[in-house]
Amino acid sequence: MILGVLLAVVGLSGVTTGSPIVTVPPNAASENSEKPTAVVVVEEAREEVMETGELNPNHYPAQRAAKVVQHYLNTLHGSPYKVFGLQKVFRAYAEDVPGSGRKYQLELSVQEMVKKTTANCEAEVIFPRKEDHPPLQVHVSSHDDLLNNNVSLQEETLLYQQYKRNHSLLFAQNLPDSNGHIEPEHIPFWHLGAVASSFVMLSESTEDTLYNMAQVANITQLASNDDPLKFEYDVLLHEMVSQEIIAWKMLVTWSPSEGVKVLKMEKREYSVTNLKTTLL
CATH class of the missing domain: 3.10.450.10 (Nuclear Transport Factor 2; Chain: A,)
Incomplete structure (x- = not known):
């Protein structure tokens, strides 16, 4: 399952x-x-x-x-x-x-x-x-x-320009899917989801917790006139001590010059049907 x-x-x-x-x-x-x-x-x-x-x-x-x-x-x-x-x-x-x-x-x-x-x-x-x-x-x-790697900055600039100019906004679900697969073009946004999830996991961490990101359930790119790209993320976090799977919704911005920012984070309910995750 x-x-x-x-x-x-x-x-x-x-x-x-x-x-x-x-x-x-x-x-x-x-x-x-x-x-x-x-x-x-x-x-x-x-x-x-x-x-x-x-x-x-x-x-x-x-x-x-x-x-x-x-x-x-x-x-x-x-x-x-x-x-x-x-x-x-x-x-x-x-x-x-x-x-x-x-x-x-x-x-x-x-x-x-x-x-x-x-x-x-x-x-x-x-x-x-x-x-x-x-x-x-x-x-x-x-x-x-x-930290010293100029290749990543070049890759970030190309990715940023591509999605800043796109006429259609990004939408993806279930990263990875039930077979553990992620489409190559979505991998950077899975990485971005993992980084954004670290903001949540850092704020939630105590001596009694051990968190990992399990899945990006949904990612939606939002229209924005600002320089950073803006995304709405739904992620599932695995708390390994209690074995709970916890859903969070995040409003995330990113650009090569400003880095990653999490503007909002909210705990959510979710359900799983036909091996797909839906946040309620």
Whole structure:
């Protein structure tokens, strides 16, 4: 059934231009052709979520914090031709910080999924105490080798010009379909959906969640007199801890000069009939 297909293709695994209050050293950017497939292997054994000290890097607490880094990088630097995915966590350390929450210090590798470039970096993620509800804090070390790629800018410019000049507006459904297939001309917009979904997943992430995008259910290009292209996205997110599939509607803009922005995000209900997803 459709949910089985969605879970099998989960890998990618924007006004809101960066949801949380986050900081990164001054270097830190937005590539197509092959469908990205990031698979994070999480061991069955679980540690206590609130455990402090050195953590098993393959267990849920470390993976949850590292996934936040992936979503954070996508909100800063993602595009139809640049999508970041978590590759591996090498080391994870957790501690309680009075007045702030719980801090995770991570050593990890991140892959830009389109061009298959990989870099190691260090990151710090602070989950606020639940009663306080402040935004997440994320800090990532420099990783210029993931960002310096002039090819993606050339591809972005060509894609932007093509869809800015088109007389007919883009519409597509079920990316990927029940067979895991995406038409080549739609792959950049699947990437864009993954990047935009990272804005939602970053704002929704806690110590108790682990999110991936499962499917772009619908994408509709909207007429706009502004420079950026404007799209309405319906996406399905897979929350791996609870095994929930959660639908979100997003209003997204993108241009090579302004990057990806998510202007609106709204949780939705959905139904599945004849292996097709319909948002209600």
